[in-house]
Amino acid sequence: MTLMIKPIDFIDDYLAYLLARSSHLVSEQFHRQIQAQGWSTNYWRILASLSDVEALTLTQLNQRVLFKQPTLSKLVVKMEAEQLLVRHKDDADKRSVKIAISATGRTLVADLLAQAKAHEAKVLEDYSEEQQQLLKSMLRGLVVHLQE
Amino acid sequence: MTLMIKPIDFIDDYLAYLLARSSHLVSEQFHRQIQAQGWSTNYWRILASLSDVEALTLTQLNQRVLFKQPTLSKLVVKMEAEQLLVRHKDDADKRSVKIAISATGRTLVADLLAQAKAHEAKVLEDYSEEQQQLLKSMLRGLVVHLQE
DNA sequence: CTTTTTTATATGAAAATGAATACAACTACT
DNA sequence: AGTAGTTGTATTCATTTTCATATAAAAAAG
Structure with a gap:
């Protein structure tokens, strides 16, 4: 699991896009799972x-x-x-x-x-505990920062 | 600029939510700026x-x-x-x-x-260059990871 | 080669969304 | 208190989005 992946073009170095894309990818599967259950x-x-x-x-x-x-x-x-x-x-x-x-x-x-937690665990299974916490706390920091 | 912010309840420790929320916050202002120009x-x-x-x-x-x-x-x-x-x-x-x-x-x-780059610079102005690169490369890693 | 299955895009009807607005209740002034 | 401005929610209506499906082309199977 390397965390250092270099940008290729504008979009891959644009924060708003990286957030939108990763958000989309993370939610997508779980949303399908939910919808399959009729919700x-x-x-x-x-x-x-x-x-x-x-x-x-x-x-x-x-x-x-x-x-x-x-x-x-x-x-x-x-x-x-x-x-x-x-x-x-x-x-x-x-x-x-x-x-x-x-x-x-x-x-x-x-x-x-329960399903959401299980799904998240799967998504992050290749990440160490430290990496998971780092990622989440960076995002929390960003949220706090942007809300003033 | 601390990066260590602790979760309070489910939502604040749920990756999908942190991504959705930060994505929303980052894009929101810029989208308003674009819409004000009629796009x-x-x-x-x-x-x-x-x-x-x-x-x-x-x-x-x-x-x-x-x-x-x-x-x-x-x-x-x-x-x-x-x-x-x-x-x-x-x-x-x-x-x-x-x-x-x-x-x-x-x-x-x-x-x-040009406007997008300027906006991003503003959003990240309190982050060091290292922190910016770390955040972006973690997100790129997540995207790559989720796309298989 | 046919036939079947899959893939890429378009379209129409139905549902969801959002901008604008209405309305009621609260706040701040005078 | 009375007026003016603000805030919280609902509603209307025009637009946007999407599900389901159609169509045509490519790929795979037989």
Whole structure:
């Protein structure tokens, strides 16, 4: 496993492209796996984002899932109808909608989370523990840096 | 600039999410900049992918831009109508369409490439040269690894 | 050679997306 | 309090995207 691979042309030395491409490649297989089970990747992203918090407002959830607000707004209404999550008005701010995962959603996401972890392990199986941590912490650093 | 940032919950230790999030954050600003000039990000991605090659088939181009085939097919027809690129049948394989950037497209992309480089420099301004190279080469390694 | 299978692209109908906007509730001033 | 500006969410409608499929050419099999 060498980490030193030289760029060939513009695209291979352009950070935005390297991120987009690696993101795409990493997610692609897993998304197919999810879809084969009848679930949309949007659902997976939303449920995963809700899995480790009590509740989030639509805006907060949107910062995690990276959709456009109208897109998320519609998805969340649909998912509530399917009992995967619960929406209720925020008492502190009556404009806001608090969104929380439901019991059904929790069962589903537990399964998907296990699959996601297994998939990631497979993706990174040739990397040492140190390399894995280095890669992830560089990305976390980039995220923090870009959010100001 | 520390690179060691610890994960908090699932999402912050999940490679696919870290990649998606950092990719989104890096591209977002630049895409807004492009759109403010009246260009779609799809056009930018296609032109950038064509900028440093003579010609690519639709399939080859699609491997770079990461769209769905019908999406690219339609975009490319539209861009030919706008004189940004040229399509012609491949002599070697008559099913294939070879796509090449036009003179007009080349002028446009030269401008956009300069902007992209400037934007990237800004994004990475707090990183040392070593850190930049490490980050990029890890991502290149990941891409190569995932493509088999 | 046929026949079958695979590959490359295009297209049409249906679904998803997003820009613009509406509306209600909150905040900051005066 | 009253007004002006801001923020959070929903909705509309035009555009974009995609699934499914068609078509034609190449490759593989028989």
